[in-house]
Amino acid sequence: MKxxxxxAMGQALREALVADARVFLMGEDVGxxxxxxxxxxxxxxxxxxxxxxxxxLSELGFVxxxxxxxxxxxxxxxxxxxxxxSLLALDPIVNVAATLRxxxxxxxxxxxxxxxxxxxxxxxxxxHSHSLxxxxxxxxxIRVLAPATVADARGMLAPALADPDPVIIFEHAQxxxxxxxxxxxxxxxxxxxxxxxxxxxxxxxxxxxxxxxxPKVMQAAxxxxxxxxxxxxxxxRVLRPLDTETIIASVRKxxxxxxxxxxxxxxxxxxxxxxxxxxxxFYDLDAPVARVCSAEVPMPxxxxxxxxxxxxAPVIAVAAKQLLGEK
Numbered sequence: 001m002k003x004x005x006x007x008a009m010g011q012a013l014r015e016a017l018v019a020d021a022r023v024f025l026m027g028e029d030v031g032x033x034x035x036x037x038x039x040x041x042x043x044x045x046x047x048x049x050x051x052x053x054x055x056x057l058s059e060l061g062f063v064x065x066x067x068x069x070x071x072x073x074x075x076x077x078x079x080x081x082x083x084x085x086s087l088l089a090l091d092p093i094v095n096v097a098a099t100l101r102x103x104x105x106x107x108x109x110x111x112x113x114x115x116x117x118x119x120x121x122x123x124x125x126x127x128h129s130h131s132l133x134x135x136x137x138x139x140x141x142i143r144v145l146a147p148a149t150v151a152d153a154r155g156m157l158a159p160a161l162a163d164p165d166p167v168i169i170f171e172h173a174q175x176x177x178x179x180x181x182x183x184x185x186x187x188x189x190x191x192x193x194x195x196x197x198x199x200x201x202x203x204x205x206x207x208x209x210x211x212x213x214x215p216k217v218m219q220a221a222x223x224x225x226x227x228x229x230x231x232x233x234x235x236x237r238v239l240r241p242l243d244t245e246t247i248i249a250s251v252r253k254x255x256x257x258x259x260x261x262x263x264x265x266x267x268x269x270x271x272x273x274x275x276x277x278x279x280x281x282f283y284d285l286d287a288p289v290a291r292v293c294s295a296e297v298p299m300p301x302x303x304x305x306x307x308x309x310x311x312x313a314p315v316i317a318v319a320a321k322q323l324l325g326e327k
Contacts, residue, residue, distance in 0.1 A: 001181065002179045002180060002181045003150060003179065003180070003181075003182065004150070004176065004177055004178060004179050005147075005149075005150050005153045005171075005175045005176050005177070005178045005179075005180075006037060006038060006039055006176040006177065008150045008151070008153040008154035008182065008189075009039045009115075009153045009154070009157070009171065010038075010039050010040065010041070011154060012153070012154050012155070012156075012157035012158065013025060013039065013040060013043070013077065013157065014043070014046075015158070016075075016077070016157055016158065016161055017043070017047055017051060020075060020161070022073065022074045022075040023051070023074075023075045023076075023077065023161065024050070024051040024052070024053060024069075024074065024075075024076055024077070025040060025043065025051065025052050025053065025076075025077045025079065026053040026055050026062055026065070026066060026076060026077070026078050026079070027053075027054075027055050027062065027078055027079030027080060027081070027115075028054070028055055028056075028057060028062075028079070028080075028081050029054065029081070030043070030052060030053070030054060030055075030079050031043070031044040031049065031052045031053065031054040032044060032054060033054075035079070036079075036081045036082075036117070037117060037171075037173065037176050038176075039079075039176075040052065040079075058088075059080055059085050059086060059088040059089040060088050060089050060091065060092065062078065063078055063080070063086075063089035063092045063093060063114065064089070064091075064092040064096075066078040066092075066112050066114070067092050067096050067097050067110055067112060069112075070097075070109075070110045070111050070112040070166075071100070071108060071109075071110060075111055075113075075161055076112055076113070077113045077114075077115060077157075077161070078112065078113070078114045078115070079114075079115045079116070080114060080115070080116040081116070081117065082116060082117050082118070082128055082173075083116050083117065083118040083119075083130055083131070083132050083133075083170070084127055084128055084129075084130050085116075086114075086116055086132075087132075093114070093136075093139075093142070093166070093168075094139055096110070097110045097112055097141070097142070097166040098139050098140065098141030098142045098166060099141055101141065101164075101165060102140075102141060109164040109165060110165065110166050111161070111163065111164050111165070111166075112166045112167070113157070113160050113161055113166075113167050113168075113169065114166065114167070114168045114169070115168075115169045115171060116168070116169075116170060116171070117170075117171050117172070117173040118130070118131055118132070118133060118170045118171065118172055118173065118211065118212075119131050119172040119173055119174055119211065119212045119262055120262065120294070120299045120306060120309075120310055121173075121174045121212070121306065121307075121310060122173060122174065123301055123302075123303055123306060124301075125299065125301045126298035126299045126300075126301075129299035129306075130299070131211075131212075131261075131262040131263045131294070132263070133146060133170050133210075133211065133239055133263065133269065134239075134263050134267070134268050134269040134272070136168050136239075136240070137239040137240040137242075137269060137272075138240075139240075141165060141166070142165070142166050142167070142168055142240060143160070143163060143165060143166070143167045143168070143193065143238070143240060143241070144167075144168050144170070144238070144239040144240040145160065145167060145168065145169045145170065145193055145237065145238055145239070146169075146170045146172070146210045146211040146236065146237055146238075146239055147169065147171065147237060148172070148175065148210060148211050148212070148213075148214035148215075148235055148237060149180065149214070149235070150178060150179065150180035150182055150189075151180065151182045151188065151189040151191065152189075152191055152197075152237060153171070153175075154182055154189040155189040155190050155191040156169060156191060156193055157169070159191075159192065159193045160193060163193070167193070170211060170239075172211045172212030173212075174212045175211075175212055175215075178215070193238055194238055194241070194243065195237075195238065195243045195246060196234055196235060196236050196237060196238065196242075196243040196246040196247065197234070197235045197237055198232065198233070198234060198235075198246070198250070199214065199218060199233040199234070199235045200218065200221050200231065200232060200233040201232055202221070202230040202231040202232035202233070202254065203230050203232070203253060203254055204229050204230045204231060204254060204256070204324060205229075205231050205232070205254050205255075205256035205257065205258060205320060205323060205324060206231070206232045206234060206247075206250040206251050206253075206254045206256065206257045206258070207220070207221060207231050207232065207233045207234065207258055207260060207316070207320065208234045208236065208247060208250075208257060208258070208259045208260070208273055209233070209234070209235065209236065209259070209260040209261065210235060210236040210237060210239060210261075210269075211262065212262060213260045213261065213262050213311055214233075214235050216260070216311060216312060216313045216316060217233055217260050217313075217316060218233060219313035220313040220314075220316035220317040220320065221233050223313065223314075223317045224317055224320055224321070227321075229320065229321070229324065229326070231254075231320060232250050232253070232254055234246060234247060234250055236273075239269060242272070242273070242276070244276050244280065247273065247276065247277065248276075248277065248280045248281050251277055251281045251284055251285070252281055252284045255284055255285060255286040255287075256285065256286055256287050256290075256323055256324065257274075257277050257285070257289045257290070258289070258290040258291065258292065258316075258319060258320055258323055259273045259274060259289065259290070259291045259292075260291075260292045260293075260311050260316055261291065261292075261293045261294075261311070262293070262294055262310060262311060263293060263294065264293060264294055264295075264296050265291060265293040265296065266296065268293060270291045270293055271291075273289075274289040274291065277289050287323055287324075287325075290319060290320075290322075290323045292311045292315060292316050292319050293311065294309055294310055294311065295308070295309040295310075297309060
């Protein structure tokens with residue numbers, strides 16, 4: 001039976017709450033409203049207000065409270081409505097959660113999981129459409145995850161809660177309605193939170209992406225296959241620490257690489273990946289590393305402009321052909 005990305009995340013949350021009394025969910029509208037994206041629908045009635053805590057409109061305050069709860073033995077899951085609002089909580093995330101284990105000489109851990117929606121494509125304007133995953137992937141002391149499949153949405157939360165250090169899970173808002181059959185067998189969706197995944201094998205070029213761009217890249221790969229071009233698709237899914245080995249192994253096989261990133265090119269995760277490929281596989285390349293990213297503008301509101309600003313499957317396919325020197 002197929003389930004949605006939203007339902008998969010809800011199942012993972014429910015399982016975590018049932019399995020461990022230390023786990024609780026906190027954030028804006030997670031209780032009475034059922035979550036901004038309906039992930040925690042009916043959780044308040046099932047688990048009660050002590051474990052499903054509606055927070056005030058103060059990301060700085062409730063993320064800080066999550067850090068304190070983690071330090072005192074709880075296993076908090078803090079939901080931030082959207083990545084844009086997380087900027088208000090950078091201090092407890094970057095200056096406290098990411099640093100305490102190192103600053104205390106290993107005496108303190110912050111086993112905190114922060115979930116937040118990210119990405120554009122919903123006509124929410126420039127202030128609610130950011131893809132700032134690379135900002136957090138820049139910070140040592142944080143593990144950064146970007147589940148792009150229903151199976152990963154179901155399987156990543158449990159190992160994230162088991163991690164003694166802070167973990168941030170980015171859920172692209174365009175994925176919540178995506179459906180897939182993950183099977184009844186737990187092995188079909190259990191996953192690690194340290195390695196990238198090869199979503200499609202190929203030999204002509206490597207298409208490297210993550211999060212909300214993965215469905216578009218898979219669509220582009222299908223289009224390329226119809227034209228006789230066999231592309232390998234790498235889903236990074238773990239943005240920190242990056243699985244450099246999987247990336248380099250793919251590039252050494254295909255000899256061409258293109259990174260697709262909804263973030264802007266300047267100072268982006270795509271730039272970091274390109275740099276690593278140049279450092280570790282320069283002599284394996286038959287062409288410079290290519291990138292397809294969002295336009296360097298604040299995200300437009302108008303639908304046709306928003307679509308034009310974002311990486312889209314036809315643009316990705318054309319860029320791949322250009323990289324191969326084909327029309």
